[in-house]
Amino acid sequence: MKENKSKYAILGILSLGPMSGYDIKKMFQKSVAKFWNESYGQIYPILNRLVAQGLATRSVEKQEGRPNRHVYALTDKGREELQRWLIAPVEPQIGRIEIALKLFFGQQVSVLDNIRQVEHFREIQHRELEELKALEEHVKVEKAGNPNLPYWLMTVKYGHQVTSALIQWCDETLSALNKMTAKKKQKKEATRKR
Amino acid sequence: MKENKSKYAILGILSLGPMSGYDIKKMFQKSVAKFWNESYGQIYPILNRLVAQGLATRSVEKQEGRPNRHVYALTDKGREELQRWLIAPVEPQIGRIEIALKLFFGQQVSVLDNIRQVEHFREIQHRELEELKALEEHVKVEKAGNPNLPYWLMTVKYGHQVTSALIQWCDETLSALNKMTAKKKQKKEATRKR
DNA sequence: TAGAGCATGTAATAGGTTACATGATTAG
């Protein structure tokens, strides 16, 4: 029962309307890019499989001077397959979190090095939060009345919530790291006086 | 300049002391498993490469009745390589977040289905939080005095912070979803009266 | 006596990115 997630991601995008592989890539970019993405190397082969499995249909729009557009549309079977996946409970994910791994080995470098690392990470999260705020406003206006809107806002809030928590964590961690440098200095001075 | 993260993860584990491949696997399990893990299929080949590159040494402990223990130890070069990676700024990561992807396509299933999904996800996070709390207490006692302790606690707090934020997000999302069902009922009743 | 732990490793397979190939059109 090993399921290929990319397949469902693409089925999901197709649930928003018929599209070409090129469109799908763009759609990933401007919708779920914050928490999911697919490359052409995945998209095109999977689209072929979807058609072979009867989960999508392909219709060809002839064009001159550029490759014909292959437009894919979900079939009923495809929609059912998507729905089955959507209601299947998610399993706990063990993502790879680089900043945590680096900090775990923080002893191997100076406290200042760790401070720099966390400060840099904090900046990334800060930018991310600004982007999410802008995205939220943009979506609210752009997609007003769209039945998907409430769900889209929930995913934006997911990012918002996590990112804010990370910024808070950065602040706490930085303050802990700063205390560590302070203690070191005290120790050094105490040693000097002896 | 493509860097293999697994290599650095293993260098990091070796920075805690000389170990065999088997030990490394166990060590991943009981230390960074919450945010990083490696399989034997990665560990053994990488250990060979580390020796070939002069980043680690291998010494063989002969044993009877079972394969000889190959014990790996960081060289100075290996430690420098690790340090170089530790101070290199992390890049923004685009992780794949399944719950967010599923919710993004929430329109495709019933509100109740989405509620179930989020409730289930909340339970996962709740268990995770309990585990993290236990881990924190355990580490504080077990590793008291260990110079790595402050860094290890920072990574535990990372998990703590994110997991709490996710639980909060679940609560907010559930309340939004519940309002959606309430509205639907109102609409239905309004229709019935006409 | 069954199962967990010790201990090595490889091969098959799956999952995924990047670069390449092609080439017209359009906007700045």
Add this chain to the structure above:
DNA sequence: CTAATCATGTAACCTATTACATGCTCTA
């Protein structure tokens, strides 16, 4: 005139997991 956009797709290459192969010892 340059860069981006449109539009398809494949091949080479990483990365990573899982299952397999081997076989002893210790614990419940």
